[in-house]
Amino acid sequence: MSTVLFACMDADTLGGIQRVTHTVAQGLAGRGHEVHVLGLHRAETPFRYVERPGYHHHVLHRTPMGTRISRLGARRERRMVADLCRRLEPGFAVLTSPGVVTRLKRLLPGHLLPIGQYHGSYQHARGSWHLGSVRGHYGGLEKAVFVSDDDAWSFSENALLPNTWSIPNPLPAWPARTAELAAHRVLGVGRLEGVKRFDRLISAFALACRDTAGVADDWELHLIGEGEERERLRAHALACGIADRVVFRGAVPAAEMGREYLAGSVLGLSSEHEGLPLVVGEAASHGVPSVAFDVSGGVRSLVLSRRTGVLVPPADVDGFAAALTGLMSSERERRRLGAAARAHVEAFRLERVLDRWEALFDHVLR
Structure with missing residues (x-):
């Protein structure tokens, strides 16, 4: 030793x-x-x-x-x-x-x-x-x-x-249960700061809501975290016409995050830069697939595009919206990607x- x-x-x-x-x-x-x-x-x-x-x-x-x-x-x-x-x-x-x-x-x-x-x-x-x-x-x-x-x-x-x-970076725990992926909820997890670019996630979600009108009218975006950008993001959601569908959850203790992943169906990672974002791995360990901007080798090591989630070129909000639209419209696709995501992140245990x-x-x- x-x-x-x-x-x-x-x-x-x-x-x-x-x-x-x-x-x-x-x-x-x-x-x-x-x-x-x-x-x-x-x-x-x-x-x-x-x-x-x-x-x-x-x-x-x-x-x-x-x-x-x-x-x-x-x-x-x-x-x-x-x-x-x-x-x-x-x-x-x-x-x-x-x-x-x-x-x-x-x-x-x-x-x-x-x-x-x-x-x-x-x-x-x-x-x-x-x-x-x-x-x-x-x-x-x-x-x-x-x-x-x-x-x-x-x-x-x-x-x-x-x-x-x-x-x-390791996953701190391995859950026994996985998400059902039937809930109409997209998750955004992280500090509400500029580098996380939750404004882009809100914009993409608004476009996806428009494109899934009549099919996924009850979807919500839950932002979990605190930070100085909260009021600006709230105003942005209002400007996008989806203020009633963006829920600001505030900080959630780490011990309770498992319940949040189990209640979600898609994770959105909209950051300008990341090393190896553990939130993607944690979501995957719960069987939740991610849509992410392709900003680093760490992101690519967690998200194998179209196999365990969807990668989108950096800052491509329209592409991000299209990826969200596809997953919001198809529970079957969410289940396929989610199961593969969980199997893939076994290596991060x-x-x-x-x-x-x-x-x-x-x-x-x-």
Whole structure:
């Protein structure tokens, strides 16, 4: 068994990196590894991901992420990292983002082998500072881990990384029941923020309602999540003439999301960019097919177009509407795609993802 240290900029905020980190940490601890989760900063609003953690948890700074670190704070960070690492047996340090890599890679002792993670897509990295940071810092690590084979290949070819590897984000649970897919409900799940482009989902749903008039007149779009875009999205639904068919559900606790998927028949993913969107995998595990914009290798790894769901070119609202129309009009097609989607995401079950992490550790040590 190995020692594994997962380091995040902030380990306890409600977010995808944090959720995956705590899920994998708990899973590896359950397999007998000594696991530590380190947050460089405290969360302003901490979220508890695991009720009874089998791993150790540490926070370096009392200030939230984004706060400027003084020289004294930087010296304190170096001292605390050194003290923590000195107590750990030989193993691995998994650095979960470019910011963590640049902060910690020079502080790690030789007995902790550094592995860099990038949870986003190559497409997103290319449009931000992330690509330069990954290109400049990940090549010197033991491995650079990406969420899909497509993304690992893209970073290898375009960022000239010689050490790429792919491990998908795991599904935190596997449901025993699947959705009946008879309910006339499209789901949109995520923070109500600009990057999720729920305005496009609303527009596409409005067009699909028009095209299924007389066949699917009672369909609703349920948006599950909170965020600053809520009132703008409500106004957009009104402008599209479907205010009475778009239901803003607010935040739903993670433990209750299973009921939401069981009550849905289609998931719509309208984001501008995604790494590996777990909501698509969670919906698929409940037998619910997705319509998604083809924005990343992670999305493509979850949605095999016309086989487990429908992929649409990015920002193609008309194409998205046509895909929704097809599924809203045919329960038989929803069932075909939903069953195939559930079978496909078996590969994303936690135990299988943990196997891949252990295979990576073995590969690095050989």
